[in-house]
Amino acid sequence: MIQVHGYAAQHAGAPLTPFQFERRAPGPHDVQIEILYSGICHSDLHQAHAHWGAELFPMVPGHEIIGRVVAVGAHVTKLKPGDYAGVGCMVDSCRHCSACEEDLEQYCDEGATWTYNAIERDGVTPTYGGYSDQIVVEERFVVSIPETLDLKGAAPLLCAGITTYSPLRHWKVGPGQKVGVIGLGGLGHMGVKLAKAMGAQVVMITTTPEKGRDATRLGADEVLVSRDPAAMASHAASFDFLLNTIPVGHDVNPYLALLKRDRTMVLVGALEPLQPALNGANLIFGRKSISGSGIGGMAETQEMIDFCAKHGVVSDVEVVPIQQVNEAWQRLEKNDVKYRFVIDMASLRGEVA
């Protein structure tokens, strides 16, 4: 076993405090990674506060992990010690269902094994995430990080990046299309950068002109203020695709009016009831669709990393030491970050040393 240092919540709502635990020694197919950066995702807060039910404590959050490979098992082929590697939201899946066979492990019929707040497929071992100094993961669930990518800005690609990249690819966003990204947070700012890099005309749809100005800096061609009914009406039936990153329940009806006939709005953030209620008429008139999409498979995650390296896309991050993680969470709850906190794990090694 490997001794690991991290930060954990000991019970629902508890502050994160130092926590020492063990991980398995790398098996023949495993990669052992010294964690350099770990992004803070809003879902970390949801789970640590037990908003979604069935949470496991102590909980070491973190599923946007960038590190350096320190050891590999005998059968590992795609990584070697010294390489940079990434780990996202999953560390395992059943590997034999149709989803796994189609490289869509996130939709595994038996349920993927999440990077933290889950139980390994042995049925007993809890998973602990990236707010820690080392992790051991099977090769299939590790991506290779090119040296040219800014490492701290790359950490959020493992969740916020793939969550927005996957639907943009699946619904074939590209040149000649007018694409709206709804909501400017960790997900939304990646959506703008990625849709722009894919060649689309990108409109940031947000609540205030102030947020809009920053979206323009990120690459948005235009800003649509959703609280301005006249502006919304002027964009009616003009969008080829809408990426909806709002992380809470909300009224989807005004956004459906923005879609052209036969087009789709994809939800990636709202794991909640959408209220006020969706009106069926807003789908029937124009044969429109609402879909959802969750992260991406491992092959597509590697494709996304390579796409970001090629196009120079990383997340806008604010780097914090692990000792300030509770303050960072408090600020994140107020959306006070542009656009993703990333923990520099060197701070943890300094503490342990």
Added chain:
Amino acid sequence: MIQVHGYAAQHAGAPLTPFQFERRAPGPHDVQIEILYSGICHSDLHQAHAHWGAELFPMVPGHEIIGRVVAVGAHVTKLKPGDYAGVGCMVDSCRHCSACEEDLEQYCDEGATWTYNAIERDGVTPTYGGYSDQIVVEERFVVSIPETLDLKGAAPLLCAGITTYSPLRHWKVGPGQKVGVIGLGGLGHMGVKLAKAMGAQVVMITTTPEKGRDATRLGADEVLVSRDPAAMASHAASFDFLLNTIPVGHDVNPYLALLKRDRTMVLVGALEPLQPALNGANLIFGRKSISGSGIGGMAETQEMIDFCAKHGVVSDVEVVPIQQVNEAWQRLEKNDVKYRFVIDMASLRGEVA
């Protein structure tokens, strides 16, 4: 002008009473039709009761029209006097927008001209529907009815038939697929017959075992009682397509659990808020979709008629004289019909004579 006899509601909620009015004499592109049968659609009641707002009175309902051609304009090519003809929900559209150019007149950017409770594109002439003895319609919005089709059973094809046929075709339903039809009424019973004729394995999803038995008679391979949680769980993640014909707001969440990954449920009936609210998680986990679909274009309506003639598909109807239309409406409000009322317009001519 042509003198026409029909039945109309004089104001919202009024019973239908005899009403005499004029229609235009057929122009060079028009077809004049002696109406033989007119189906009763649930939307007739909604509009006559002004449930949807902006209704026009007097209102002559009816958009499931079968008749015999009595005269055609000089430029009409696809029909001649003596032919059987059908008219559905639309009698005109702008004809130059992308939807019209793609034979999707029902999604016309400028709005289709509905067969009743609407204003012709001249901006002044009200449209009057099929509860009448004659109608004059431009050739593009008239379909040819093969002599082999049972005429009274064919009337509901013009709305209930095309409303269910179009999404089954658009989402490519066919052999090897497990297809669920949700709700057994005028739309649902056509959905079962058409999906079966397209070669799918058809499951009727309804509220009671009694309704299910009748669905089996209509051709359903299996029945799933939606109020039985164990039965619903046993069909989880097994459907390739769901055609949701429920005509009122309802909880869509339990049905989404029936879909396989990457599959779609299409709403064709519920022009209302869907409550309790749709939970975004039910789309995100499995990359599922909810879409809507409204009737079908004129080319597809002809395709549907020809498909029904080839496969011997018509609606199960109960024929009533026009003098009993108010009683038929009352029974329809209680779902007391298997599965569509059709008015025999010979009864109107007898009254007028």
